[in-house]
Each structure stands twice: as structure tokens, then as C-alpha cells.
Amino acid sequence: MGVIVMKVELSWLDRTYVWPVMKGMSITFQHFIKQLFTRTAKRYTIQYPDMKKEMPAGYRGLHELKRFEDGAIKCVACFMCEEACPARCISIQAEEFGDLNITQGFEEKRPAQFKIDMLRCIYCGMCEEACPKDAIWLRNDYEVAAYDRLSMQFGKWDLMNTYAEADGKDRISQDPTPSVPRRTIAM
Amino acid sequence: MDMLASLLHTTPAIAWMALKVVIVFGGVMSLAAVWTWVERRGSAMIQDRIGPNRARLFGRWPILGLAQIAADGIKMFFKEDLVTTDANRRLFWLAPILAFVPALMGFAVIPFGKSFVSGGQTYHLALLDPGNGMGMLYPLAIGGMAVYGVLVAAWSSNNKWSILGGMRASAAMVSYEIGLSLAVISIFMTTGGYDPAEIIASQSHLPWKWNVVPQLPGFIVFFTCMFAETNRLPFDFAEGESEIVAGFNTEFGSMKFSLLALAEYSHLMTASALIATLYFGGWQVPFVKDPPVLLSVASFVLKLVFFAWVFVWIRWTLPRFRYDQLMHLGWKVMLPLSMANLVFHAWRMSQGH
Amino acid sequence: MFITFALITLLGALGMLLQKNVIVAGLCMVAAFFGVAGLFVLLANPVAAALQIIVYTGAIMVLVLFVIMMLNSHEEEKAQTPRPVQRWLSLALVAALAFGAVKLVMASAGLKALAVSGAAVPRAMTLQKVGTTLFADHLLGFEVAGLLLLAAMIGAVALTKRDL
Numbered sequence: 001m002g003v004i005v006m007k008v009e010l011s012w013l014d015r016t017y018v019w020p021v022m023k024g025m026s027i028t029f030q031h032f033i034k035q036l037f038t039r040t041a042k043r044y045t046i047q048y049p050d051m052k053k054e055m056p057a058g059y060r061g062l063h064e065l066k067r068f069e070d071g072a073i074k075c076v077a078c079f080m081c082e083e084a085c086p087a088r089c090i091s092i093q094a095e096e097f098g099d100l101n102i103t104q105g106f107e108e109k110r111p112a113q114f115k116i117d118m119l120r121c122i123y124c125g126m127c128e129e130a131c132p133k134d135a136i137w138l139r140n141d142y143e144v145a146a147y148d149r150l151s152m153q154f155g156k157w158d159l160m161n162t163y164a165e166a167d168g169k170d171r172i173s174q175d176p177t178p179s180v181p182r183r184t185i186a187m
Numbered sequence: 188m189d190m191l192a193s194l195l196h197t198t199p200a201i202a203w204m205a206l207k208v209v210i211v212f213g214g215v216m217s218l219a220a221v222w223t224w225v226e227r228r229g230s231a232m233i234q235d236r237i238g239p240n241r242a243r244l245f246g247r248w249p250i251l252g253l254a255q256i257a258a259d260g261i262k263m264f265f266k267e268d269l270v271t272t273d274a275n276r277r278l279f280w281l282a283p284i285l286a287f288v289p290a291l292m293g294f295a296v297i298p299f300g301k302s303f304v305s306g307g308q309t310y311h312l313a314l315l316d317p318g319n320g321m322g323m324l325y326p327l328a329i330g331g332m333a334v335y336g337v338l339v340a341a342w343s344s345n346n347k348w349s350i351l352g353g354m355r356a357s358a359a360m361v362s363y364e365i366g367l368s369l370a371v372i373s374i375f376m377t378t379g380g381y382d383p384a385e386i387i388a389s390q391s392h393l394p395w396k397w398n399v400v401p402q403l404p405g406f407i408v409f410f411t412c413m414f415a416e417t418n419r420l421p422f423d424f425a426e427g428e429s430e431i432v433a434g435f436n437t438e439f440g441s442m443k444f445s446l447l448a449l450a451e452y453s454h455l456m457t458a459s460a461l462i463a464t465l466y467f468g469g470w471q472v473p474f475v476k477d478p479p480v481l482l483s484v485a486s487f488v489l490k491l492v493f494f495a496w497v498f499v500w501i502r503w504t505l506p507r508f509r510y511d512q513l514m515h516l517g518w519k520v521m522l523p524l525s526m527a528n529l530v531f532h533a534w535r536m537s538q539g540h
Numbered sequence: 541m542f543i544t545f546a547l548i549t550l551l552g553a554l555g556m557l558l559q560k561n562v563i564v565a566g567l568c569m570v571a572a573f574f575g576v577a578g579l580f581v582l583l584a585n586p587v588a589a590a591l592q593i594i595v596y597t598g599a600i601m602v603l604v605l606f607v608i609m610m611l612n613s614h615e616e617e618k619a620q621t622p623r624p625v626q627r628w629l630s631l632a633l634v635a636a637l638a639f640g641a642v643k644l645v646m647a648s649a650g651l652k653a654l655a656v657s658g659a660a661v662p663r664a665m666t667l668q669k670v671g672t673t674l675f676a677d678h679l680l681g682f683e684v685a686g687l688l689l690l691a692a693m694i695g696a697v698a699l700t701k702r703d704l
Contacts, residue, residue: 028233035233324667331592417646
């Protein structure tokens with residue numbers, strides 16, 4: 001199917017070329033003046049290290065492993081996320097944890113190690129989709145950078161503390177000894 | 188002046204000449220350097236961006252990003268000086284100089300302020316005193332030389348894109364020089380002289396007597412041709428980035444590239460000085476009959492800076508022409524227009540105006 | 541000053557003759573033009589100097605270089621078979637011509653007059669004087685040259701443009 005391209009008939013004023021140039025120059029000059037008298041905060045440019053963009057809801061940034069109020073990890077080491085991960089960047093080692101009388105009664109597994117290779121991660125959010133316990137989610141931090149490859153291997157405690165400062169929570173580095181059944185807390 | 192001369196063991200004339208050289212070339216070169224910053228900030232503002240504002244003087248004072256010039260200079264200076272293996276080495280070295288020297292030399296004849304008398308001696312604020320016989324022919328001649336920088340740079344780097352850029356630049360230069368010369372000649376005609384001092388004096392202090400009013404077509408031709416001469420954006424055929432990589436300066440790096448860029452901006456300064464002198468009364472101050480010397484210098488600098496800004500402004504407004512459009516504009520529009528301007532003014536003069 | 545400009549001219553001309561590379565030869569020619577322009581200034585004729593640069597270096601040489609680049613013939617010429625007879629003949633001819641020229645200049649009346657009366661300080665040539673000379677004293681020559689150039693231009697257009 002052919003498309004008929006309508007040729008624009010220019011008026012004599014436009015064909016002088018001088019007048020359209022002046023029109024264009026007035027447009028650019030308006031932009032210049034507008035930008036000159038706009039305060040830095042109101043300009044379109046976000047001057048990155050000083051100003052940061054507010055990420056929209058649903059943005060998939062750095063992961064966090066969620067925790068209960070007492071600091072215990074929500075993850076039950078079901079390996080769903082490891083299976084779901086298209087980049088194969090998650091590796092989990094599960095462990096049993098004992099004394100079923102004191103603890104929650106039905107959750108007897110937790111990750112001993114939970115590693116994400118941030119160099120491989122593609123931030124697709126499949127782990128978040130796959131998780132039956134809502135224990136992992138991707139949040140708004142996009143500044144994942146390091147000086148060496150080793151520090152891009154995030155372990156269990158790194159992942160649990162990724163948003164500790166942002167949320168005003170304490171950093172934790174060991175599993176707490178639970179005293180009450182977990183089910184009541186979860187309710 | 189006499190004291191300075193006696194301190195330096197020279198005659199006042201030589202000391203004054205040296206001072207003028209320092210003022211003019213130093214001024215033009217530093218303005219050209221500043222203009223690299225103006226271009227970047229101005230383009231940013233026009234495109235609703237911010238532009239370079241990070242470089243700080245001594246890491247502390249962010250003077251509007253002006254320290255960027257120094258940072259660029261230092262970077263360029265310390266970069267490795269690469270010469271491609273198949274380049275013609277001697278010409279490759281020569282090219283930035285050939286581009287830079289004519290760009291600065293053109294300024295020599297332009298008076299940047301009113302002549303004044305001090306201690307029984309007249310001081311002219313131009314490198315070449317009026318009545319040197321060269322007059323406005325000199326910047327035209329030097330402007331014609333400027334294409335050799337581009338040509339030699341293009342050819343010596345032995346790169347097909349560069350050669351294409353150089354060829355396009357030389358063709359554009361030759362075809363626009365004719366319209367340019369005719370526009371200037373009609374000014375010579377109405378002035379009755381070709382010395383810049385005479386041209387400025389004939390324009391008087393009344394803005395409606397400046398050459399731009401009676402010679403508007405001539406001004407349009409001259410202005411357009413100046414864009415073609417300086418290889419600035421609607422006509423930057425020497426370096427059409429989207430078509431021929433970076434044109435004539437593709438292979439140039441470090442200080443050589445810096446010199447080529449500075450040459451472009453010096454050329455821009457000379458071009459705006461020429462526009463101000465020929466069409467906008469040079470150092471004449473509007474409505475002030477006999478201005479003080481400093482005021483006249485300020486007026487000239489203001490005009491120069493304004494036209495240099497217009498160059499930047501137009502660059503970020505208009506897209507590049509196509510090559511055939513350039514030739515069409517040069518030969519079929521600019522040349523007849525300037526010729527009509529010339530004939531019209533000849534007719535008016537024959538009628539006794 | 542004279543020595544400087546004369547050297548620039550001579551070296552430029554020699555370079556143009558001796559360079560195998562066409563573009564470099566062209567640039568040497570530009571240098572020679574520049575030297576000639578300097579000599580014009582020394583002869584108190586800045587107008588001729590400016591016109592020399594505008595017309596020859598600014599337009600003609602640019603066009604020549606443009607054509608050279610367009611034909612893309614920047615390979616160096618191959619050495620041809622030596623022709624000893626022609627070489628010596630040309631040298632002899634050049635020597636004879638130079639000798640004749642020097643003799644002519646030395647015997648000229650102008651030089652003798654200069655030696656007797658001393659050089660008068662020449663008045664600088666201006667564009668006005670060039671104009672009056674051209675259009676008042678040599679009007680016929682000017683018109684003939686203009687007509688010739690016009691004919692050449694029309695001829696060039698007619699030759700290159702197939703369908704007018």
C-alpha cells in the first residue's frame with residue numbers, strides 16, 4: 001500500500017529562509033532564558049551524586065532478605081528462588097535448626113548460606129515472584145558497585161542488612177534464639 | 188607609556204606595539220578559550236541541560252564551571268601525542284599551526300577602540316595603523332588562507348573521511364568567498380574607502396546610519412558567508428560528525444586537536460569582530476558623539492561578544508545543510524543577492540545619494 | 541626583510557619543483573605566493589599583496605588542491621628513465637635566460653636613474669589608485685580581458701554540461 005506524502009506548500013515568507021531561522025532562534029532563546037532563570041532544584045537534570053532520583057514503586061534494585069521482628073530470617077531455604085533464577089546467581093545451603101519445642105514448630109529449615117552473585121544478577125525479580133514466603137524482595141537501591149569482584153558476592157548477612165540504614169533497623173550478624181513460636185508473630 | 192618604555196630600554200613606539208600585540212592576541216586567545224566554555228554551557232541551556240559545572244578551581248570554588256577550561260587545557264596538554272603511521276608526518280605537524288595562525292592574524296587590522304592622543308602622540312587601537320594600504324583586504328586575504336589548515340589537516344592524516352571533509356570545506360570556502368567579497372565591496376563603495384578606520388568613521392554614532400540598515404541584503408550575505416568561512420554549524424562540512432566521523436580532525440589528538448579547536452574559536456572571534464566593524468559601527472557607541480576611549484573599547488567588545496554568542500546560538504538552533512543545498516545557497520542565492528546589493532548601491536550612488 | 545621574503549619565495553618554488561608529492565608541491569607553491577606577496581608589501585604595494593593572496597592562494601591554489609584531492613592522485617610519481625641530454629640542455633637554457641635577464645636589468649634605464657638620483661620614497665598604492673588606473677587608463681585592456689574570461693567561462697559551461 002502506498003502512502004501519499006503531502007508536500008507542504010511553504011509561504012513566501014517561509015521560503016526566504018531568514019524568517020523561519022529567526023523563529024527557530026527565538027524558540028531556542030526562550031529555552032535558554034528559561035533554563036537560565038530556573039533554580040537548580042527545578043531543572044530537569046538530576047545532578048546525580050548530590051541529587052538522587054526517587055525510584056518508582058515496583059523498581060527492582062538491590063535485594064533484601066526479610067526478617068521477623070526479632071531478627072530471624074523469613075527464608076525457609078526452599079530453593080524456589082534458586083530454581084527460578086534465570087541468571088543462576090543464587091546459591092543456597094540449607095540447614096536444619098533444632099529445638100522444635102521452643103521455636104515455631106513447623107519451620108525447621110533456614111539458609112546457612114544464601115549467596116547472590118551481584119555480577120551475574122540481572123535484577124529480573126523472578127526470585128521475588130517465586131518466593132512462597134515473601135522472604136526476598138528487590139527494592140529501590142540502584143547503586144550496586146564495588147572496587148573488586150569479591151565484594152560483589154553478597155552473603156546471607158549482607159543481604160539481610162542491605163536496607164538496615166534506610167529502614168532504621170539494626171544490623172544483625174547472627175540468628176537470634178527465638179523464644180516464642182514463630183506462628184504467633186507471623187499472624 | 189614612556190616610563191614603561193624606558194624601563195624596558197625600548198622606544199615608546201615599540202613598547203606600545205608590543206603591548207598591543209599582547210592585548211589583542213592575548214585577548215582573542217583567552218576569549219576563544221572562554222568561548223569553548225560558553226559553547227558548552229550555552230548549548231546546554233538551549234537544550235534544557237546544565238552543562239559542565241563540576242570542575243572547581245583548586246577543588247574548591249565552582250565558578251560556574253569556568254575551571255573546565257583549565258581542566259580541558261591540562262588534559263589536552265598531557266595526552267599522548269599520536270600520529271597515525273600512514274600520515275604525512277611533517278604536514279601533520281604543520282596543519283594545526285596553519286589553522287591557528289591565520290585565525291589569529293585576521294584580527295590585526297581591526298580597530299578595537301577609538302584612537303587617542305597622549306603626550307603629543309596619537310595611539311591607534313589596532314595592530315596595523317590606519318592608512319597601511321591593506322585595509323579590509325587583509326582580513327579577506329587571511330580568511331582565504333584559513334582553508335589551508337583544514338585542507339592540510341585533512342590530507343596529511345591520510346584518512347578518507349578526513350579527505351572528504353577537507354574537500355567539502357575547500358569547495359564551500361571557494362564558493363562562499365565570492366559572495367562575501369562582493370558584499371564587502373559594496374561597503375567599500377558606499378564608504379569611499381577600504382580602511383577599517385574610514386569605514387567606522389563613516390558609520391557615525393547613530394545606529395540607523397550603520398551599514399546594516401542600508402545594506403541589509405549585504406549583511407545577510409556577509410553573515411552567512413562568515414558561517415561558511417569559520418566552518419560553524421549550519422555549514423560545518425569540514426567535520427560533519429554524522430556523515431564523515433569527525434572530518435578533517437578525525438586523526439588529531441592531544442594538543443594538536445586543541446589547537447584546531449582553538450583555531451575555530453579564534454576564527455569565530457575574528458569573524459564577529461569583522462561583522463561588528465563592517466556593519467555595526469565598530470567601536471562607535473550609539474548616541475554618544477565623542478565617546479571616551481574606554482567606553483569605545485567596551486562598546487566594541489560588547490558587539491564582538493554578542494556576535495560570537497549569535498554564532499553559538501545559531502549553531503544550536505539550525506541543523507546542518509546538505510551539500511547540494513550548500514552549493515545551491517552559495518551560488519544561486521548568496522551570489523545574486525550580493526550582486527544585486529552591489530548594483531543597487533552603485534545605482535543609488537550614481538543618483539547622487 | 542627582502543632576504544627573508546626572497547628566500548621564502550625561492551625555497552617555495554624550488555620545493556614545488558623538487559617535491560614528488562603533488563599536494564606538498566602545491567603547498568610549496570603557496571609558500572612561494574606568500575613570499576611574493578611579502579615582496580609586494582616591501583615595494584609599497586599592499587593592494588597587490590592582498591590581491592595576490594586572495595586570488596592566488598585563497599582561490600586558485602585551493603581549487604587546484606581540490607582537484608588534486610578529487611582525482612585522488614596522491615601516489616608519488618615513479619622515477620622515469622634519465623634523459624641526460626635534455627637535462628643538460630635545460631640547464632644551459634636556464635643559465636642563458638638568467639644571464640640575459642640579469643644583464644637586461646643591469647643595463648636598464650630605470651636602474652641607472654635610481655643610481656643617480658637615489659630612490660624616492662614611494663607612495664603606497666591604494667585601492668583607489670588601482671581602480672582609476674584600471675578603469676581610466678587601461679579600460680580597453682580590462683574590457684578585452686573581461687570578454688576573454690567570459691568566453692572561457694561560457695565555453696567551460698558548454699563543454700561540461702551536456703543538456704543545457
